Amino acid sequence: MVDQAKLKELEKIAHRIRCDIIWTLAHAQSGHPGGSLSATDFGVALYFYAVKHDCKDCCWPERDRVVFSKGHASPLIFSLLAESGYIERDELKTFRQFGSRLQGHPNLECAGIEVGTGSLGQGLSIAVGMALGLRMDGKPNRVYCVMGDGENQEGSTWEAIMSAGHYKLDNLCAVLDSNRLQIDGWVEDVMGLQPIAEKWRAFRWHVIEIDGHDMAQCVEAFDQAKQVKGQPTVIIANTVKGKGVSWMEDVAEWHGKAPKPDRCRDALNELACPAEYFDF
Amino acid sequence: MTEKKAIATRDAYGEALVELAAEDERIVVLGADLTGSTRTLWFAQKYPDRFFDFGIAEQNMLNAAAGLSLVGKIPWVSTYAVFVAGRAWEQIRTTTCYSNLNVKIGGAHGGISVGPDGATHQALEDVAIMRVLPNMIVIVPADYHETKKAVAWACKHVGPVYVRFGREPVPVVTKPEDPFIMGKANLIHDGNDVTIANNGPTLREAMEAVEMLKEKGISARLLNIHTVKPIDRKAIAKAARETGAIVTVEEHQVMGGFGSAVAEAVVQTHPVPMRFIGIQDRFGESGTPEELFEEFGLTAKHIVAAVEEVLKAKNLTS
Ligand SMILES: Cc1ncc(C[n+]2csc(CCOP(=O)(O)OP(=O)(O)O)c2C)c(N)n1
Ligand SMILES: [Mg+2]
Numbered sequence: 276m277v278d279q280a281k282l283k284e285l286e287k288i289a290h291r292i293r294c295d296i297i298w299t300l301a302h303a304q305s306g307h308p309g310g311s312l313s314a315t316d317f318g319v320a321l322y323f324y325a326v327k328h329d330c331k332d333c334c335w336p337e338r339d340r341v342v343f344s345k346g347h348a349s350p351l352i353f354s355l356l357a358e359s360g361y362i363e364r365d366e367l368k369t370f371r372q373f374g375s376r377l378q379g380h381p382n383l384e385c386a387g388i389e390v391g392t393g394s395l396g397q398g399l400s401i402a403v404g405m406a407l408g409l410r411m412d413g414k415p416n417r418v419y420c421v422m423g424d425g426e427n428q429e430g431s432t433w434e435a436i437m438s439a440g441h442y443k444l445d446n447l448c449a450v451l452d453s454n455r456l457q458i459d460g461w462v463e464d465v466m467g468l469q470p471i472a473e474k475w476r477a478f479r480w481h482v483i484e485i486d487g488h489d490m491a492q493c494v495e496a497f498d499q500a501k502q503v504k505g506q507p508t509v510i511i512a513n514t515v516k517g518k519g520v521s522w523m524e525d526v527a528e529w530h531g532k533a534p535k536p537d538r539c540r541d542a543l544n545e546l547a548c549p550a551e552y553f554d555f
Numbered sequence: 556m557t558e559k560k561a562i563a564t565r566d567a568y569g570e571a572l573v574e575l576a577a578e579d580e581r582i583v584v585l586g587a588d589l590t591g592s593t594r595t596l597w598f599a600q601k602y603p604d605r606f607f608d609f610g611i612a613e614q615n616m617l618n619a620a621a622g623l624s625l626v627g628k629i630p631w632v633s634t635y636a637v638f639v640a641g642r643a644w645e646q647i648r649t650t651t652c653y654s655n656l657n658v659k660i661g662g663a664h665g666g667i668s669v670g671p672d673g674a675t676h677q678a679l680e681d682v683a684i685m686r687v688l689p690n691m692i693v694i695v696p697a698d699y700h701e702t703k704k705a706v707a708w709a710c711k712h713v714g715p716v717y718v719r720f721g722r723e724p725v726p727v728v729t730k731p732e733d734p735f736i737m738g739k740a741n742l743i744h745d746g747n748d749v750t751i752a753n754n755g756p757t758l759r760e761a762m763e764a765v766e767m768l769k770e771k772g773i774s775a776r777l778l779n780i781h782t783v784k785p786i787d788r789k790a791i792a793k794a795a796r797e798t799g800a801i802v803t804v805e806e807h808q809v810m811g812g813f814g815s816a817v818a819e820a821v822v823q824t825h826p827v828p829m830r831f832i833g834i835q836d837r838f839g840e841s842g843t844p845e846e847l848f849e850e851f852g853l854t855a856k857h858i859v860a861a862v863e864e865v866l867k868a869k870n871l872t873s
């Protein structure tokens with residue numbers, strides 16, 4: 276059990292990250308809010324609780340590896356890296372702009388990124404390779420992969436799921452951001468995947484289902500995943516796309532569109548973000 | 556240049572599908588979770604029973620299209636060009652092209668002008684990897700009218716066709732009455748010092764370059780070549796013979812794309828010095844389309860510089 280003080284701290288960070296996401300999008304006037312906000316809480320639990328890493332040395336061999344397969348969540352990813360200290364928070368203002376290290380979809384120019392992503396259905400395979408290699412070398416490092424639920428429609432994802440189950444990769448933990456939405460609408464309407472937990476189980480994974488906005492559940496899920504032996508773990512995080520901004524919640528339209536400056540101010544107000552976030 | 560109305564070629568594609576569907580009920584459309592930005596949503600709304608969203612699963616979509624074609628449908632599959640041409644390439648090669656199936660592929664978001672999404676979403680290789688496939692026809696329309704004609708032509712043709720569209724609005728520079736003959740270049744402007752051969756929405760830059768060159772006393776011929784494959788060897792050979800130098804323009808890697816197709820024709824007919832405007836073996840990046848056109852050397856100014864360079868080479872050899 277993680278203590279209450281730590282949980283409170285993580286919740287505070289998550290709040291800051293949500294402000295950072297909106298602020299980043301306000302400056303860029305382009306990018307993906309919905310899937311950034313849905314993944315914020317477990318993303319914070321991942322970066323500030325579960326993962327062993329060192330912002331001073333992004334190549335530290337003992338670090339755990341994080342692959343953000345849903346690379347379009349770059350506003351979240353870069354905000355997490357800023358909060359971790361890999362980059363200056365101010366640099367978030369350059370997101371998606373010409374010449375910035377903070378590209379529309381993350382790449383290796385930015386410290387703390389393990390691999391370039393943005394084309395869906397590739398990340399879990401990369402994570403499988405990392406987990407295999409680390410295990411070969413007898414290393415204790417863990418590998419985490421953050422995926423979208425729509426992304427689960429890619430055939431290559433199922434090839435990756437199959438191989439991780441087959442190779443019993445217990446150093447691998449996938450987190451599925453189950454916000455139930457993709458671009459064209461509800462995942463169930465576009466190309467249904469339910470029952471999703473049963474599918475992963477059938478492919479020999481250990482499945483943990485949580486409320487992805489409950490910090491205690493996020494933290495416990497990562498703890499539990501570390502204990503699982505002989506099979507990989509997937510945390511199915513039930514989330515709300517656009518979480519935290521009422522008019523974005525559960526609205527497919529906010530997948531890949533930045534709000535205009537006025538609406539960004541509305542969002543920052545609703546989130547009760549401090550004054551310094553209103554500089555655009 | 557006079558201000559012309561700007562429309563994205565993807566918009567013309569969306570419009571064309573709706574219009575053509577009314578005339579031919581065999582037309583069906585398949586999408587991969589990008590129905591809005593490929594503009595196939597307009598078709599999906601009008602003909603919900605003839606539209607299939609395959610989700611984020613491009614490889615399956617391609618072979619489902621192959622299956623639909625085998626039972627008499629005319630399937631158009633579309634998603635971003637990177638994902639359709641890239642991810643599903645081998646399905647296209649071995650199922651659609653090898654069996655010469657009647658599958659139509661609409662690759663949206665072609666080129667660097669995709670902008671802030673960055674390298675992952677900017678298709679700069681699709682023309683090359685489609686062009687290399689036997690039986691495949693590859694067309695990159697330059698503007699609204701050319702797109703509508705290309706899509707209409709592709710529906711009539713029996714066999715695989717790849718048509719590439721852009722995200723950004725571009726000026727409508729061709730006219731409804733201009734001929735569209737698959738595999739035939741259109742002469743936009745005659746000249747005899749040099750030929751600029753353009754493919755796709757960069758036509759506006761090429762036209763501007765012609766005007767800039769005129770002021771410098773250089774008479775440039777401008778060929779707009781919408782069909783990359785089969786390439787118009789006749790028009791290219793004639794241009795090589797009559798003008799003695801060629802600059803190609805495309806929003807794509809210069810290796811393997813349109814410029815290479817023109818060069819293949821030139822060296823086999825009438826070899827002359829050439830220069831290639833396009834992406835020079837790099838990945839794209841985030842930025843506005845204007846910033847990226849400048850950075851990657853795709854503007855009228857860059858075309859003029861390439862023309863001046865190729866003319867030096869021409870004068871050395873003549
Ligand atoms: C191979 C591939 N096809 C299509 C896209 C375009 N695209 C970007 S995000 C997205 C929807 C993703 O939905 P989901 O996985 O549910 O992510 P989330 O809801 O967490 O944003 C699509 C289709 C892509 N990036 N990669
Ligand atoms: Mg989703």
